[in-house]
Amino acid sequence: MERLKAKIRDIPDFPKPGIVFKDITPLVKDPAALRLAIHQLTHPFHGRNISAVAGMEARGFIFGALAAWDLGVSFIPLRKPGKLPYDIQSISYDLEYGSATLEAHTDSFEPNDRVLLVDDLLATGGTAKASCELVESLGATVEACAFVIELDFLKGRDKLTGYETHSLLHY
Numbered sequence: 001m002e003r004l005k006a007k008i009r010d011i012p013d014f015p016k017p018g019i020v021f022k023d024i025t026p027l028v029k030d031p032a033a034l035r036l037a038i039h040q041l042t043h044p045f046h047g048r049n050i051s052a053v054a055g056m057e058a059r060g061f062i063f064g065a066l067a068a069w070d071l072g073v074s075f076i077p078l079r080k081p082g083k084l085p086y087d088i089q090s091i092s093y094d095l096e097y098g099s100a101t102l103e104a105h106t107d108s109f110e111p112n113d114r115v116l117l118v119d120d121l122l123a124t125g126g127t128a129k130a131s132c133e134l135v136e137s138l139g140a141t142v143e144a145c146a147f148v149i150e151l152d153f154l155k156g157r158d159k160l161t162g163y164e165t166h167s168l169l170h171y
Contacts, residue, residue, distance in 0.1 A: 007033045038066045051113045060119035076108045093130035109140035122147040125156030
């Protein structure tokens with residue numbers, strides 16, 4: 001994991017003073033590191049009957065699509081409002097700095113789908129929890145959640161009680 005951690009760049013005071021942003025750009029730029037990250041992210045879920053991966057906009061699309069490819073299952077994007085052209089289901093949720101909404105097509109999942117939720121970062125857990133609720137409102141089951149980075153001090157995992165949570169890098 002140290003090889004992957006070396007590919008995460010700290011950007012101080014972004015997006016506002018006092019925040020240290022964990023930049024994944026160096027990791028996704030390096031093909032070998034990206035392959036390793038995807039392998040480590042999906043390894044616990046091979047043979048688990050996962051039928052779809054859902055990823056949150058935007059960086060969750062990078063890791064989620066590659067995880068779906070690695071697992072040989074479909075990828076379902078969870079989008080910001082106004083981005084999907086078909087019938088949608090949405091969920092709004094509170095963040096520490098405001099509120100947000102995610103949407104998915106109403107036909108994204110089959111009733112027996114077992115979903116792996118993937119994102120680049122678990123911070124306070126608000127987006128991940130809302131994503132689980134959105135997937136479940138569409139009739140699928142969240143099998144587990146997987147993140148490249150977890151900011152342990154923000155205790156986002158606490159909002160995911162009842163969901164298996166797998167993170168590669170802990171800060």
